[in-house]
Amino acid sequence: MNLSQVEVHEASTLQQAAELMARWGDQARFLAGGTGLVVDLKTDRYWAGHVISINRITALRGLSLADGGVRIGALTTLNQLARSTLIRQRFPALVEAAGEMASPQIRNMGTVGGNIVGAVPCADLPPVLTVMHAKVSLWSPEGQRVIPIEVFFVGPRQTVRRSDEILTEIFVPDPQARFGAAYARFGLREANSVAVAGVAAGVVLREDGKVGEARICLNAVASTPKMVAAAESLLVGEILDEAPIARAAEAAMAAAQPISDVRGTAEFRRELVGVLTRRALIAARGRAAGGTQ
Numbered sequence: 001m002n003l004s005q006v007e008v009h010e011a012s013t014l015q016q017a018a019e020l021m022a023r024w025g026d027q028a029r030f031l032a033g034g035t036g037l038v039v040d041l042k043t044d045r046y047w048a049g050h051v052i053s054i055n056r057i058t059a060l061r062g063l064s065l066a067d068g069g070v071r072i073g074a075l076t077t078l079n080q081l082a083r084s085t086l087i088r089q090r091f092p093a094l095v096e097a098a099g100e101m102a103s104p105q106i107r108n109m110g111t112v113g114g115n116i117v118g119a120v121p122c123a124d125l126p127p128v129l130t131v132m133h134a135k136v137s138l139w140s141p142e143g144q145r146v147i148p149i150e151v152f153f154v155g156p157r158q159t160v161r162r163s164d165e166i167l168t169e170i171f172v173p174d175p176q177a178r179f180g181a182a183y184a185r186f187g188l189r190e191a192n193s194v195a196v197a198g199v200a201a202g203v204v205l206r207e208d209g210k211v212g213e214a215r216i217c218l219n220a221v222a223s224t225p226k227m228v229a230a231a232e233s234l235l236v237g238e239i240l241d242e243a244p245i246a247r248a249a250e251a252a253m254a255a256a257q258p259i260s261d262v263r264g265t266a267e268f269r270r271e272l273v274g275v276l277t278r279r280a281l282i283a284a285r286g287r288a289a290g291g292t293q
């Protein structure tokens, strides 16, 4: 669609945004950084006569320590996330994912909330947040609800969010002792290329060095971020060396449901899942053992 047809409204509070959304309903979309929405409008993926900018809502900004974890405001940009000392110290896998996305210009505009709500199957943050047990908060005039991110996505570009709900923040709980997580992804170029496949892994090592908990989540190889329960049960109780890692990689390859498109064939993506699962698990193990998460 021609963007000159779109009327832009600016909200300064959640209440104002809700009133505008109630007024324009099906014809409206919320706008954060616009790096996903503007492309979607220009390429006719969606039509919206009205766009409601939430950028002035200060309640959606900021990164802070919260009760037992970190609160990430939905308007936190990808670069703010990648550069945050708070995040770097606690959740280096998030820095890894955010720092590899898109390009510096897009990372200055694109937000964490937009990456999640957009629900594009190749989005980089959802699998990492999923292995970290993150929760998302949705606000509407009817109230606030908090949902584990792993049940947020229901299909490509589809979530459990109602169209009048605003994603306000993401809560990432402090991990258990000896937890480590990592994200490995493959793109066709260094910058401005979305993931052809990606794997996030999180492990907790027990005092005896064996795996106490393992979480593996794939992206770009299914319609939503895909948890690999089979790989996890193969790892718990094991010393995380070559053989169990290889078995988990096989299970992740079996769980993937890739498609063929311009970026790669389904077979290539499945192979990538095996390689990336190994890389992510080895890096997660190193962080768990070194106490750097």
Ligand SMILES: Cc1cc2nc3c(=O)[nH]c(=O)nc-3n(C[C@H](O)[C@H](O)[C@H](O)COP(=O)(O)OP(=O)(O)OC[C@H]3O[C@@H](n4cnc5c(N)ncnc54)[C@H](O)[C@@H]3O)c2cc1C
Pocket (backbone or CB within 6 Å): 029, 030, 031, 032, 033, 034, 035, 036, 037, 038, 039, 054, 074, 075, 078, 100, 101, 102, 103, 106, 109, 110, 111, 112, 113, 114, 115, 116, 117, 118, 122, 123, 124, 125, 165, 166, 167, 168, 192, 193, 194, 195
């Ligand atoms: C060149 C290019 C490269 C890219 N590379 C990557 C990449 O490597 N990895 C990747 O994951 N993504 C990539 N993207 C996609 C995009 O930049 C990111 O997903 C970004 O985080 C989207 O955030 P945004 O603030 O721009 O979202 P917007 O475009 O503003 O919004 C996206 C969607 O979410 C909704 N929305 C946004 N915020 C909220 C909220 N708080 N509450 C309710 N609804 C909301 C909007 O209505 C819209 O439907 C790329 C995009 C471009 C143009």
